[in-house]
Amino acid sequence: MRIATLGPAGTFSEIAACEYGRQLDNYTLQFYPALARVLKAVPEEADIAVVPIENIVEGVVSPVIDTFVKRPLEIIAELSIPVRFSLVANHRSPAKIYAQFVAQGQCSECLSQYDVPVMNTASNSEALQLLLQSHEPAAAVVPEHCLGDHNFAHTQHDVTDYAHNETRFVAVREAKGNSVPRASDVRYKTSLLIIDDTDHPGLLVEHLQVFAAYRVNLTSLVSRPTGQAFGQYHFYIECEGHHEDTAIRAALTLIKLRNKVMLLGSYPNAGAV
Known part of the structure; x- marks a missing residue:
């Protein structure tokens, strides 16, 4: 089963896609750079797309809902993934902070404590890589599951604005007219x-x-x-x-x-x- 999701590797989308994939006998992941491309991949390039549809802080993901109006897709599953971010830095007084724009919105209270520019990145993985490559004092907002074994001069855990932040994902496929069989329990x-x-x-x-x-x-x-x-x-x-x-x-x-x-x-x- 081919599953399309938002890339690159290390995203919350990958976590959701893998969680859904574990329900299948066999699956492969295919990463795409934008939600529109993820959804467009169904059905020619992928059998299923796993995409975010709502976040507790940011609300609904409008491009996904708008796609349902334009294309014959159906939802076959939903998954709720906890969203936890950390702010990590190579210096206790960073001169700039790297953050993916959605992560910036979900961690705005923490970022407001730093009077430095926020440099938007295309992904959370890119924010981490730019920090690791930086020779200047810098910080990055990074998903906690991406921290790995890196050693940072400063780490501030769980910097999301809401303690129980979650993103809801849905698995969608080409509309077939035969919905998920109903079980009584x-x-x-x-x-x-x-x-x-x-x-x-x-x-x-x-x-x-x-x-x-x-x-x-x-x-x-x-x-x-x-x-x-x-x-x-x-x-x-x-x-x-x-x-x-x-x-x-x-x-x-x-x-x-x-x-x-x-x-x-x-x-x-x-x-x-």
């Missing part, structure tokens, strides 16, 4: 898109009332611009349960009377206990 989550093709006053309220009437618990609701005109949006929704559940089927039947619904898949809920 598994708690599921369902993802779907409501396409804004008949906009009218009260549209979103109507949909929320339908879900409430059938007691379907929504866990995520994100509006994304259609790219056609101001004020026009698609809605990405996640809810508890499998799309074959009676309540969800009934709710979607009513919603489909007014708008197009794209079912993105039902899959085991990684957060269920």
Whole structure:
């Protein structure tokens, strides 16, 4: 099984892809430099793509959700990966800090303590390499799992703004119309898109009332611009349960009377206990 994910090696995406791969009999990883390329690799270059969809601090990953509107993909699994960063330096008074731009946003409180420029890098691995190659006082924000056996003059562990920072990843494949088989002892989550093709006053309220009437618990609701005109949006929704559940089927039947619904898949809920 060929799994595409965001590279280079050492990323949280690699951790998520490997965790998903361990559920398979055999797999190979293929790294791509951007999320768009990861998703585009399915199905010709890869069978499955593992991509981030939401972070506790940064929120949803918009390019992934927008791709669902444009391409026939389905979600078959989700994984929650803890995100822990350390700030490491070759000197106690660094003159600059290397940080991947997402890592910078998730560690902003720590970085604000240093009155030095932050140099954005394409990846966390690049931030570490630039620090190791630097002959000037410098620091880098690095995932804790990448620290290895390196010796640094200064190390500050767990510098994320939120102590329990996590990123949620999803495994997606080409839409096949046959969802993950439902098991009675598994708690599921369902993802779907409501396409804004008949906009009218009260549209979103109507949909929320339908879900409430059938007691379907929504866990995520994100509006994304259609790219056609101001004020026009698609809605990405996640809810508890499998799309074959009676309540969800009934709710979607009513919603489909007014708008197009794209079912993105039902899959085991990684957060269920």
